[in-house]
Amino acid sequence: MHPLLKNLTLSCLTAAGLTLVNTQITMAEKVDASSVxxxxxxxxxxxxxxxxxxxxxxDTAIDGLIxxxxxxxxxxxxxxxxxxxxxxxxSEVYRFGNAIVDDWEGRVNAWxxxxxxxxxxxxxxxxxxxxxxxxxxxxxxxxxxxVNGRQVDATKITPTLLSETLHEAEEVEANVAxxxxxxxxLLWGQDLNGTGAGAGNRPASDFDTNNCTGxxxxxxxxxxxxxxxxxxxxxxxxxxxxxxxGEARTFxxxxxxxxxxxxxxxxxxxxxxxxxxxxxxLGLLLNDPEEEHDCFSDNTxxxxxxxxxxxxxxxxxxxxxxxxSVISGPSVSDLVKEKDKTIDTELANxxxxxxxxMTAMKTRxxxxxxxxxxxxxxxxxxxxxxxxxxxxLVDQTxxxxxxxxxxxxxxxxxxxxxxxxxxxxxxx
Amino acid sequence: MTYVNFPxxxxxxxxxxxxxxxxxxxxxxxxxxxxxxxxxSRVTAIVxxxxxxxxxxxxxxMSAGAATSTASPNSNAFSHSLENxxxxxxxxxKLGNGIFKKVxxxxxxxxxxxxxxxxxxxxxxxxxxxxxDGRGHPPKNNMDRATSMFLRLSVPPKTAEEKSKIxxxxxxxxxxxxxxxxxxxxxxSGLPSEGKMVIDYEEIEVTLDDGDVLSxxxxxxxxxxxxxxxxxxxxxxxxxxxPQMIGLGLLEAIHPADIRNSADPLDKDKDGISGKVSExxxxxxxxxxLGLFGWKASAPTVALQSSGAFAGDIGISNAAAPRHWGDCTxxxxxxxxxxxxxxxxxxxxxxxxxxxDLVSFYSRNLAVPERRNVNDxxxxxxxxxxxxxxxxxxxxxxxxxxxxxxxxxxxxQLIWPYTDMLLHDLGEGLSDNRPVGSAEGAEWRxxxxxxxxxxxxxxxHTFFLHDGRARNRMEAIFWHGGEATAARDTVASxxxxxxxxxxxxxxxx
Numbered sequence: 001m002h003p004l005l006k007n008l009t010l011s012c013l014t015a016a017g018l019t020l021v022n023t024q025i026t027m028a029e030k031v032d033a034s035s036v037x038x039x040x041x042x043x044x045x046x047x048x049x050x051x052x053x054x055x056x057x058x059d060t061a062i063d064g065l066i067x068x069x070x071x072x073x074x075x076x077x078x079x080x081x082x083x084x085x086x087x088x089x090x091s092e093v094y095r096f097g098n099a100i101v102d103d104w105e106g107r108v109n110a111w112x113x114x115x116x117x118x119x120x121x122x123x124x125x126x127x128x129x130x131x132x133x134x135x136x137x138x139x140x141x142x143x144x145x146x147v148n149g150r151q152v153d154a155t156k157i158t159p160t161l162l163s164e165t166l167h168e169a170e171e172v173e174a175n176v177a178x179x180x181x182x183x184x185x186l187l188w189g190q191d192l193n194g195t196g197a198g199a200g201n202r203p204a205s206d207f208d209t210n211n212c213t214g215x216x217x218x219x220x221x222x223x224x225x226x227x228x229x230x231x232x233x234x235x236x237x238x239x240x241x242x243x244x245x246g247e248a249r250t251f252x253x254x255x256x257x258x259x260x261x262x263x264x265x266x267x268x269x270x271x272x273x274x275x276x277x278x279x280x281x282l283g284l285l286l287n288d289p290e291e292e293h294d295c296f297s298d299n300t301x302x303x304x305x306x307x308x309x310x311x312x313x314x315x316x317x318x319x320x321x322x323x324x325s326v327i328s329g330p331s332v333s334d335l336v337k338e339k340d341k342t343i344d345t346e347l348a349n350x351x352x353x354x355x356x357x358m359t360a361m362k363t364r365x366x367x368x369x370x371x372x373x374x375x376x377x378x379x380x381x382x383x384x385x386x387x388x389x390x391x392x393l394v395d396q397t398x399x400x401x402x403x404x405x406x407x408x409x410x411x412x413x414x415x416x417x418x419x420x421x422x423x424x425x426x427x428x
Numbered sequence: 429m430t431y432v433n434f435p436x437x438x439x440x441x442x443x444x445x446x447x448x449x450x451x452x453x454x455x456x457x458x459x460x461x462x463x464x465x466x467x468x469s470r471v472t473a474i475v476x477x478x479x480x481x482x483x484x485x486x487x488x489x490m491s492a493g494a495a496t497s498t499a500s501p502n503s504n505a506f507s508h509s510l511e512n513x514x515x516x517x518x519x520x521x522k523l524g525n526g527i528f529k530k531v532x533x534x535x536x537x538x539x540x541x542x543x544x545x546x547x548x549x550x551x552x553x554x555x556x557x558x559x560x561d562g563r564g565h566p567p568k569n570n571m572d573r574a575t576s577m578f579l580r581l582s583v584p585p586k587t588a589e590e591k592s593k594i595x596x597x598x599x600x601x602x603x604x605x606x607x608x609x610x611x612x613x614x615x616x617s618g619l620p621s622e623g624k625m626v627i628d629y630e631e632i633e634v635t636l637d638d639g640d641v642l643s644x645x646x647x648x649x650x651x652x653x654x655x656x657x658x659x660x661x662x663x664x665x666x667x668x669x670x671p672q673m674i675g676l677g678l679l680e681a682i683h684p685a686d687i688r689n690s691a692d693p694l695d696k697d698k699d700g701i702s703g704k705v706s707e708x709x710x711x712x713x714x715x716x717x718l719g720l721f722g723w724k725a726s727a728p729t730v731a732l733q734s735s736g737a738f739a740g741d742i743g744i745s746n747a748a749a750p751r752h753w754g755d756c757t758x759x760x761x762x763x764x765x766x767x768x769x770x771x772x773x774x775x776x777x778x779x780x781x782x783x784x785d786l787v788s789f790y791s792r793n794l795a796v797p798e799r800r801n802v803n804d805x806x807x808x809x810x811x812x813x814x815x816x817x818x819x820x821x822x823x824x825x826x827x828x829x830x831x832x833x834x835x836x837x838x839x840x841q842l843i844w845p846y847t848d849m850l851l852h853d854l855g856e857g858l859s860d861n862r863p864v865g866s867a868e869g870a871e872w873r874x875x876x877x878x879x880x881x882x883x884x885x886x887x888x889h890t891f892f893l894h895d896g897r898a899r900n901r902m903e904a905i906f907w908h909g910g911e912a913t914a915a916r917d918t919v920a921s922x923x924x925x926x927x928x929x930x931x932x933x934x935x936x937x
Contacts, residue, residue: 101501427487
């Protein structure tokens with residue numbers, strides 16, 4: 001939060017059109033690690049609550065599509081999916097450093113997927129894969145399956161079937177049966193346009209049991225509903241981890257000073273490795289339209305944009321909720337500022353600069369061409385826009401490293417690791 | 429059981445004893461050029477094999493030092509980057525991971541950078557064999573084509589020239605004239621595959637000293653549905669499952685002196701264990717390099733092992749293996765007529781240098797998971813047996829990696845890989861009867877055991893050894909012969925409780 005705002009009254013801020021939650025600190029109070037982590041956990045709780053709320057809205061829209069499948073209800077469901085991605089992607093910064101989130105993440109956000117496991121696919125997808133026996137298993141068309149050498153009765157497609165039997169079946173990571181991207185595939189279908197214009201184009205009649213296209217419309221609807229239910233229960237579980245007595249929060253609060261590094265580790269790892277690296281640079285390197293995160297819906301620009309918003313949120317200790325209210329409180333930024341104002345300004349500016357670069361990418365995706373076109377071979381302008389966002393991510397990570405140093409968090413790690421009673425101690 | 433002191437341990441503690449060359453058992457010992465005297469004495473002390481099994485040793489849980497992964501021991505346990513990796517390192521790791529997972533397509537294709545598959549191949553991507561970055565397995569039956577295993581091929585040298593090149597080390601082996609160095613059971617569309625690998629198992633009973641009976645399955649390998657005519661009558665098969673990917677960069681960072689000093693090819697210390705260095709002929713320089721990777725230690729570096737796998741397994745050419753047609757031979761004309769995936773704008777090979785650098789970086793930086801239950805009494809008892817039976821004589825517990833290692837994260841880490849990185853004769857039972865480079869048919873590089881305790885968790889099975897013939901750890905132990913005969917017989921003489929403790933220790937790795 002901006003220091004000048006800190007001693008303003010709640011009513012004043014409300015008058016300004018903002019609702020402030022959890023603003024207990026005043027100028028006089030010195031920010032400590034514990035209050036920063038507590039606010040970090042509050043934001044996590046709010047983000048996962050918002051993800052849950054929007055997943056429930058998606059579920060309602062899916063009900064609408066199943067009951068009355070037409071292009072309008074399909075569009076409503078697709079919009080609900082896109083809306084649900086906005087809060088969820090802001091949670092990704094919590095994955096890194098918080099093992100409990102990282103262990104769970106694969107259930108809701110795994111990608112890329114061999115979609116032939118789930119439903120019919122175009123012949124260009126290929127008929128078989130040397131490594132994935134389930135490459136074209138098509139669960140929707142086949143009520144009796146053979147998984148891991150055992151016959152599986154999939155007459156009824158349930159959340160348990162998806163999560164316990166099909167997800168990552170036979171050790172193949174591309175067998176993604178659950179989560180946002182499985183739902184995305186069912187709502188959009190394959191994007192067969194390569195680096196050309198257009199997203200997946202599944203017709204609403206794929207869910208119409210009276211005028212069914214694509215076959216097995218009842219089972220397709222069943223699959224979609226099961227995946228949606230599972231997403232809700234998985235998100236409920238994660239919200240629980242961040243409540244007052246939740247496991248993720250309790251773990252963080254046990255050693256506030258050491259765990260401050262969790263916040264910065266999350267920011268740095270998402271910025272550099274995950275986002276600038278695997279999700280963006282790889283696509284540019286290979287000019288491969290398959291290398292995009294939300295590939296069926298062409299929503300990748302939003303997915304990247306909200307990841308960056310998440311990074312900025314946890315640094316500034318501030319999150320704009322989907323209902324328009326704001327969570328704000330003591331932040332790492334406050335701590336860095338106390339130690340070295342220049343580094344705080346530098347990092348805050350770089351985070352904004354990346355937000356700007358991401359906004360340019362988002363705008364281009366919404367007005368000119370989709371993300372998978374931008375990374376196409378020979379698309380100089382598109383490539384440059386993606387590269388600018390990558391550069392911003394890399395640059396902000398350098399300042400994150402400086403923030404780690406100025407807060408003395410590297411020293412804490414080393415101090416902790418030489419102590420003799422520490423089972424995680426290492427020889428140096 | 430004779431206790432062997434590994435050379436560094438044998439040097440003794442105290443800086444005063446350090447000379448340029450130390451003599452142990454009459455052999456000249458190499459010095460670690462990367463350490464000063466203080467470092468050397470600390471290293472010597474810390475890698476000394478313990479004799480106290482009452483509690484875990486200091487640093488023991490962290491199998492790979494500061495690089496150890498402390499993430500949850502779940503099915504992703506082998507897929508994390510080194511814990512001490514910088515943000516930039518994480519970036520390259522993730523990029524490498526993307527390429528490791530990348531499914532290559534046949535040429536020509538609209539995605540120019542991703543084509544070049546085959547024409548003959550065993551898999552379309554790295555990850556498809558290195559499932560979850562872990563261990564492959566034999567096919568479930570002869571109909572199962574989703575394999576993470578293949579056959580290497582060769583023939584004995586026949587001409588005088590072949591014989592002399594093999595003798596000098598200039599050639600590691602003579603390839604099968606039609607099918608090449610490896611049997612590919614897949615091919616791109618429009619081309620026949622080389623055929624199918626066929627495995628027949630025979631159950632063999634082994635009776636332990638207490639009367640318990642163990643059944644081992646003995647495999648016999650053959651090929652069927654040959655796509656390119658008959659194979660040489662004298663073809664030699666060597667089956668290989670894909671190994672786990674963890675800790676490879678740290679193994680590469682072991683100082684060569686530590687490996688060479690353990691070797692005792694003539695068994696001068698008469699402990700029944702020889703241990704031989706794998707020497708690899710570098711065609712570029714004509715010099716010999718230390719072989720470290722692969723089941724027979726046939727590759728000197730992770731990068732070269734990766735290059736070989738790209739060309740041989742996926743059929744993707746690269747600078748170190750510029751074979752655009754993968755493993756096609758001149759006797760497979762149809763194969764050589766297929767288009768390749770070289771895109772001049774991107775480079776002279778199907779996988780340009782950037783791609784190979786990233787995938788090698790990835791392969792060097794997968795973390796070894798933290799040990800579980802190091803202080804459990806059963807685990808400690810199992811550890812004691814592991815040491816006393818002599819398992820630890822080859823499955824060497826500890827090293828401190830070189831300060832000169834190329835990558836900072838790999839430098840000066842106390843690691844617990846349970847391998848001496850040497851070739852050992854494991855007897856006729858395990859022999860593939862196919863010599864390659866320094867390794868005879870019965871000789872295999874000591875397999876690192878770190879992380880193997882999580883094989884079930886990560887890969888859902890416990891198939892061990894080079895061809896996955898062992899269905900569990902006890903079977904793996906009883907396949908050992910040759911230099912490991914005494915250790916194996918010791919295990920056979922143990923009461924069940926102690927055998928279970930030994931397995932308990934292995935599961936904690």
